[in-house]
Amino acid sequence: MRTIGDLEVSPLGLGCMGMSWLYTPSGRDDQASIKVIDRAIDLGITLFDTADVYGPFTNEELLGKAIRRRRDEVVISSKCGAIEVEPGTVIRNGRPEYIKQACNAALSRLGVEVIDIYQLHRLDPDVPLLETWGAFAELQSEGKVKAIGLSEVSLDQLQACNEQHHVDVVQSELSLWTRDHLDTVLAWGGENDVAFMAYSPLGRGFLTGAYKQATFEAGDFRASNPRFTEEAAAHNQAIVDSVTSIADWLECTPGQVALAWVLATGPHVVAIPGTRAMNHLIENVGALSVNLSATDMSALNNLPAPMGARY
Numbered sequence: 001m002r003t004i005g006d007l008e009v010s011p012l013g014l015g016c017m018g019m020s021w022l023y024t025p026s027g028r029d030d031q032a033s034i035k036v037i038d039r040a041i042d043l044g045i046t047l048f049d050t051a052d053v054y055g056p057f058t059n060e061e062l063l064g065k066a067i068r069r070r071r072d073e074v075v076i077s078s079k080c081g082a083i084e085v086e087p088g089t090v091i092r093n094g095r096p097e098y099i100k101q102a103c104n105a106a107l108s109r110l111g112v113e114v115i116d117i118y119q120l121h122r123l124d125p126d127v128p129l130l131e132t133w134g135a136f137a138e139l140q141s142e143g144k145v146k147a148i149g150l151s152e153v154s155l156d157q158l159q160a161c162n163e164q165h166h167v168d169v170v171q172s173e174l175s176l177w178t179r180d181h182l183d184t185v186l187a188w189g190g191e192n193d194v195a196f197m198a199y200s201p202l203g204r205g206f207l208t209g210a211y212k213q214a215t216f217e218a219g220d221f222r223a224s225n226p227r228f229t230e231e232a233a234a235h236n237q238a239i240v241d242s243v244t245s246i247a248d249w250l251e252c253t254p255g256q257v258a259l260a261w262v263l264a265t266g267p268h269v270v271a272i273p274g275t276r277a278m279n280h281l282i283e284n285v286g287a288l289s290v291n292l293s294a295t296d297m298s299a300l301n302n303l304p305a306p307m308g309a310r311y
């Protein structure tokens with residue numbers, strides 16, 4: 001188990017975004033997703049990540065419904081501050097009064113009395129960050145949320161917030177092909193009791209090797225993502241090939257190696273891979289049994305850089 005604030009969580013969580021948003025343009029299957037969430041709890045996963053913008057709104061409702069009878073077994077992580085005004089257009093709102101209102105709405109959608117981990121999804125350039133962060137601190141002292149955090153912040157921004165009020169967790173992208181925060185936010189967090197929640201730890205699926213020939217339907221976020229263009233995907237396949245050869249040696253899958261690497265970056269790091277598929281969930285949980293040697297880590301730390309910006 002690992003720690004976020006005063007909460008104990010499983011090292012691997014479950015990211016619920018793709019069950020309702022970005023990867024589901026042709027429709028959701030909430031019944032199947034509820035079964036995946038329920039099975040994840042059976043398998044020992046206690047951390048479930050969502051946000052109000054996922055859907056929008058329907059992902060929090062889905063998670064709330066899925067955990068209703070098992071509330072005591074799970075830690076709910078949610079986020080606010082990003083608003084989808086029309087499909088594909090997301091704006092930001094960090095005004096304190098908005099954050100308070102968003103939290104009340106999230107509590108009601110999730111059907112819970114307290115949100116275990118509440119994070120600012122994106123910084124609003126029009127609102128001083130410390131004003132936004134003050135609202136999170138107030139929500140915490142009011143008992144509406146337990147741990148509080150930030151997503152996609154720089155080290156300077158993290159330090160400034162932490163000086164005003166302790167930051168329990170930073171949720172940012174971390175995977176074998178996205179290492180931007182490794183030597184900054186993640187390293188500093190390890191020394192200052194700030195957990196790191198690694199999102200898209202499977203490189204939005206690419207690092208599992210499943211997308212070698214993939215084309216994504218219109219509306220899937222990856223259809224227009226720079227790392228998934230035909231040229232970039234062909235270039236980035238070299239990363240997956242190297243990960244696959246390590247996985248073959250360890251008799252596991254490339255996705256499991258990708259997750260084990262994320263968890264090996266620090267004892268304060270948790271990973272929240274997303275899946276809608278039961279077999280993928282079971283495979284991903286298997287990453288907890290993968291032990292990477294110093295030689296494996298060295299090879300994984302020296303993979304080629306990816307082609308294409310991450311957004």
Ligand SMILES: NC(=O)c1ccc[n+]([C@@H]2O[C@H](COP(=O)([O-])OP(=O)(O)OC[C@H]3O[C@@H](n4cnc5c(N)ncnc54)[C@H](OP(=O)(O)O)[C@@H]3O)[C@@H](O)[C@H]2O)c1
Pocket residue numbers: 014015016017018023049050121151152171172198199200201202203204205206208210255272273274275276277279280281283284
């Ligand atoms: N804070 C932020 O700004 C932010 C941004 C993005 C994501 N997140 C959070 O992080 C979570 C995870 O990120 P993510 O979903 O973007 O990316 P990810 O976990 O790296 O990858 C998810 C994709 O990989 C596929 N996949 C998962 N396991 C697989 C397996 N074993 N074999 C083959 N394919 C597999 C999934 O498809 P299937 O459904 O078919 O398995 C899905 O399309 C999200 O759910 C969300 O909670 C946060």
